[in-house]
Amino acid sequence: EVQLVESGGGLVQPGGSLRLSCAVSGFTFSNFGMNWVRQAPGKGLEWVSYIGSSSSSTYYADSVKGRFTISRDNAKNSLYLQMNSLRDEDTSVYYCARRNSGWHELDYWGQGTLVTVSS
């Protein structure tokens, strides 16, 4: 059974940092690109970042570029999102999601972890 479990969310002050993790099981993690997607309270889904299977390619939404860093450890079946210089508008539930290799659809998702940026 495919499982993605996020952790690391919490309350952080503006300007602070947080590192999210996504532990994966049930598939060969090193074969798939991975994404972070977020949803702010009362808002829609927003794609945040993508990392290729071997970490050779990374992409970011303009809203987080230069502040967030996506990474992965294939030996630990884990995906990460380092978030620095956090802003109020980064408050969201953050989901990790697997990108399928064919049409790049996001076929498996974690349950999400809440990040609240507030003083």
Added chain:
Amino acid sequence: DIQMTQSLSSLSAYVGDRVTITCRASQTISSYLNWYQKKPGKAPKLLIYAASSLQGGVPSRFSGSGSGTDFTLTISSLQPEDFATYYCQQSYSTPYTFGQGTKLEIK
């Protein structure tokens, strides 16, 4: 960046109705169009990928069509569990943008 536009932000319908939700891309994306269902407190669920392919385990009352820039999601006979928010998403190029969502409500 490719912009995705869902023409309706909300839609009311009865159980048993046939419903169509539309999505338009700001430039051609071939068939790199996916549909997700989102319920409060739950992870998004992939329904349709490649514009018209049904994800495994998704009921056959869901179907998708379109290519290029114009796409539709159709639910042939609404069930109570289908009331949710539906998002289109392009996976043609990064950033993998989502539409703003269409909330399907019970009439």
